[in-house]
Amino acid sequence: MHHQVHVSPEHKDLLCFFWWKNGDLDKEVIEYRIAVHLFGATSSSSVAIFTLMKTADDNELELGSDAAKFVKNDFYVDDGLKSVPTAAEAIQLINSSKATCMKGGFKLHKFLSNSKEVLAASPEEMAGCIKSLYLGKHSLPIERTLGVEWCVESDSLQLRMNLSSKPVTRRGILSTVSSIFDPIGLVSPFILNVKRILQDLCKDSVSLDDAVPENMKSRWEQWRNELHLLKQVKIPRCYKPEAFGEIKAVDFHHFSDASQEGYGQCSYIRLINGQMHCTLVMAKSRVAPLKAITIPRLELATAVVSVRVHTVLRRQLNYHDDKEVFWTDSKVVLGYICNDTKKFHVYVANRVQQIRDETSPAHWKYAETENNSADYASCGMPV
Template sequence: MFHQFYVSSKHRCYLRFLWWEQGDLESEPKEFQMKVHLFGAASSPGCANFGLKYLAHQQRSKFPSAAAFVENNFYVDDGLISVPTTNDATTLITEAQKLCKEGGLRLHKFNSNRSEVLDCVNPSERATSVVSADLKPDLTLTEHTLGMRWHVKSDCLGFYIDLRDKPDTRRGILSVIASLYDLLGFISPFIMNGKCILQDLCRRSIGWDDPLPEDLLVRWEKWKFSLQDVKGLMIQRCYHPQGFGKIVKTELNHFSDASSLAYGACSYLRFENDKGEIHCVLIMAKARVAPLKITTIPRLELTAAVVAARLSVLLKSELDMKIDTEFFWTDSQVVLSYINNEARRFHVFVANRVQIIRANTNPNQWNHVDTTENPADHASRGLCASEILTTNWLTDPEFLWVEERIPPEYFHLTKMACNSAQSKGK
């Protein structure tokens, strides 16, 4: 991608290099300048992206849908988008190729979960995996997309696990954990367990290459063994099943929780169609280990609520859909008291976080949920990889799957928390 964008002549002096003919280091080197952006320069990704977006802006009137695709759905050189029909997909592909051609760019390596979409694409412009699948029909068709595996035929997302031999040391543990790329947080409760082991090593001041203590070695071996289960995780890419029907209501539900080990938040989309059917799905989550400095559980719960509020801001800016209603859930009555209280000045730690929450959410959106039904409890306490699919982590709590989405007792508990806080001035 970088080589398709020229460098301004006045800036080429910053990309100078020396060249020895025939590799003869005894001869006098020649000095050259790169005319295009090169791989390895910190400026190349930004310059290439600017050029691509600038081209889309120039061609917006001629190719409106393709321009919107390039401006909003490209991540460096990868374009990812979902459209309702195959006709929409083929039209978008044709327009996007024409748009890029206007700037001398070649858009290729196309793939889709619908094989008929690729009929409009020359075989040489399709992804390499598509060509391999044509030659070997039994081959499992997968693509690496933003660090994750996309199983094309089943239209599911999976995870790439590279179990290279790493030493059982603090350095090796960090390398293995960092190699798990989970942008949306689908397996964050599992990764968090590994991070807790790493934090324990830091707490005990274990050196980078020192052998692990016996108790932590057992925990690490168990966690590393369960990495095999992560390979088998298959998560549906689409938010709702095919043929779900006309959606009449879309909700965002955010849950937060904390423990002495960690804190986190998870966000779910809840759809309701014209037949009254309901479908819920996890769309994003974050789990973080608790700080080494001892912090009270109420403060960690409040920090988790901040994570939920920030997830809300991010998702509303990124989701290309209308959100009708939004709810926030916590099992901490103290957090609800903090958020709804306007009569008392808090300490700096609490005041700053309450300010962030109130700036991005409405106190009326916050509700109480029982700990047993709070999926964020998994983010704060951790899960084995095999438990990801067997708990309510990916599917939301049961009470959101019924037509009466919010049980009356939860509103009652929230109201009690607010009244209690105001009467005591807390």
């Protein structure tokens, strides 16, 4: 991607290097200037992304707004991810997006879809070996998409586990945990359990390479023995079930909860079309801070996390006129949020202000503890 963007003539002197004339090691070393942006320069990524966005803007009228919106809103550097209702729309979007990118000198390729109809209609250079290998008898592959494993055949998300032997030290545990990439928190209640182990090791001042005490070791081994079961966890990629029909209304429901061990939240989307369908969208789990803090304050901190997640989802998901509801099992937190007269201490006042900036008290409701699904996010659970 970087090499498709030329460097401005006045900036070429900043990208100089020495090399042998015509690549002959027996000849003298001369100075060259790089004419295109290169890997390693701090500016390359931002310049290339700006050029891609400018390409979409310049060609929006000629090649259509759908392709321009796709390039501007659904690309992460050089990876584009998009979901559309029908195969015909996907094929049209592929062709228009390819033409749009080519206007700026970017060749869109290495394409993959969960629809064999779309793959069959895609240009050969875009579908590549996938087209020739899988359109016949074979199942579609498992691909890594921005760090998450996507089983194309079943159209589901899953986690790839590469278990390797690590010493039972704080460093070894941290290395294993860091190898689990779960950006939207689909298995965060399970990860919370090992975060508690790491926190306890820090609290006991166990150094990075010291052997873990026996009581911690048994907890770690129990957690690690469950780790391979994550391979069996599959989450449907699409929020909407197949043949659900046209969506009439969309609700977001955000649950938050806190305990002595941790605090967390989970966000669900509810699609309404005569019938209703709910699915998990995003979750977060965090260990409670080492410094003692009251449960009501932890509950308030969790409510702030829910609001931040809601802000992210509103920005990223293309739903309009959606309704949001925030649920908590803490009446103290509801009292904080609904209060308009009493002055609070700085800790409470700051967090209430953050909540009120993004939501109104009418959005907040009480949920009984047994009906609060964020209890899993705050207490943890096995696979």
